[in-house]
Amino acid sequence: LYTAKLRRHDVEVYDSTADRAAHRVRMIGHLRDAITAGDLSVHYQPKTDPATGQVHGAEALVRWEHPEHGRVSPDEFIPLAEQTGLIRPLTTLVLDTALATCAEWRRQGHHLGVAVNLSARSLSDTELPTRVGKALRRAGLPAAALTLEITETAVMADLGRSVAVLQDLRALGVRLSVDDFGTGQSSLAYLKQLPIHEMKIDRTFVLGLADDQGDAAIVRAALGLGHALGLRVVAEGVEDAVALALLADWGCDLVQGYHVSRPLPPDGFQQWLDTRNASVALAGVLGAP
Ligand code: C2E
Ligand code: MG
Ligand code: MG
Ligand code: MG
Numbered sequence: 001l002y003t004a005k006l007r008r009h010d011v012e013v014y015d016s017t018a019d020r021a022a023h024r025v026r027m028i029g030h031l032r033d034a035i036t037a038g039d040l041s042v043h044y045q046p047k048t049d050p051a052t053g054q055v056h057g058a059e060a061l062v063r064w065e066h067p068e069h070g071r072v073s074p075d076e077f078i079p080l081a082e083q084t085g086l087i088r089p090l091t092t093l094v095l096d097t098a099l100a101t102c103a104e105w106r107r108q109g110h111h112l113g114v115a116v117n118l119s120a121r122s123l124s125d126t127e128l129p130t131r132v133g134k135a136l137r138r139a140g141l142p143a144a145a146l147t148l149e150i151t152e153t154a155v156m157a158d159l160g161r162s163v164a165v166l167q168d169l170r171a172l173g174v175r176l177s178v179d180d181f182g183t184g185q186s187s188l189a190y191l192k193q194l195p196i197h198e199m200k201i202d203r204t205f206v207l208g209l210a211d212d213q214g215d216a217a218i219v220r221a222a223l224g225l226g227h228a229l230g231l232r233v234v235a236e237g238v239e240d241a242v243a244l245a246l247l248a249d250w251g252c253d254l255v256q257g258y259h260v261s262r263p264l265p266p267d268g269f270q271q272w273l274d275t276r277n278a279s280v281a282l283a284g285v286l287g288a289p
Pocket of ligand 3: 179200202203
């Protein structure tokens with residue numbers, strides 16, 4: 001509904017800047033209420049090994065179900081949160097929720113990690129490492145259970161400060177991942193300066209993998225670069241079996257995408273995990289690939 005509304009705005013010839021500003025202010029108010037009322041939730045999308053099918057962990061993705069506007073996409077409300085200072089409570093909320101869920105998986109016998117997205121704003125927040133350390137202690141998890149995903153654009157926005165914050169996070173023992181790799185406007189030189197463990201190839205290249213030789217070349221080059229730098233490489237946006245097989249063949253470490261699973265609410269993810277582990281174990285017994 002919210003998107004429909006935006007589209008209406010786009011085509012309305014007489015739509016004024018004032019209307020848009022008013023809409024924006026309303027949405028900011030709704031978002032603030034949603035954070036305090038607990039109307040935001042977190043879904044989880046598995047990161048799996050393309051060769052064995054083994055589940056390695058999951059990415060936490062925030063969800064907002066607005067009472068009137070329906071589901072609002074994070075691509076729409078994360079920027080609003082960033083512009084208004086709401087990003088700090090939002091990040092803390094997602095972090096606490098994701099870590100508590102990860103601790104629950106481990107109690108159920110699933111030794112998984114969890115990844116949380118950080119916005120550009122958070123990277124210039126010098127108190128972030130302290131807050132992350134506290135969140136880990138609240139959940140009773142070792143720092144290595146947590147991966148923080150950052151985009152190259154976010155890092156480049158304030159390179160000096162970002163690197164300092166990332167170094168403090170790394171010193172805690174948290175794993176760091178560069179998200180949406182290949183879409184930013186930065187040079188490759190920054191990659192070797194960053195204290196990171198993981199690279200995620202953007203889904204725009206992965207979606208066309210099976211049909212587009214250019215995309216296939218970019219994915220293979222990114223895999224080679226990541227591995228040469230000693231990074232774990234993840235491909236996002238794996239939507240079909242052909243892409244999955246190619247990525248397994250090329251030695252991609254982990255995959256994420258609708259072909260494996262959509263992002264799921266916590267109970268759905270638990271069920272998916274139980275079924276998945278049972279079938280992977282059975283494939284092992286039967287000697288299937
Ligand atoms: P991202 O971190 O790159 O997350 C991946 C996005 O791709 C997610 O969209 C996910 O649902 C979608 N996706 C996963 N598999 C497939 C696939 O096979 N095909 C296609 N077409 N898409 C796939 P989502 O959940 O709408 O999130 C969009 C972006 O919003 C994220 O991109 C991330 O940058 C941001 N975001 C989400 N949650 C948070 C959060 O808690 N904090 C912050 N700061 N940003 C968040
Ligand atoms: Mg991400
Ligand atoms: Mg991404
Ligand atoms: Mg993205």
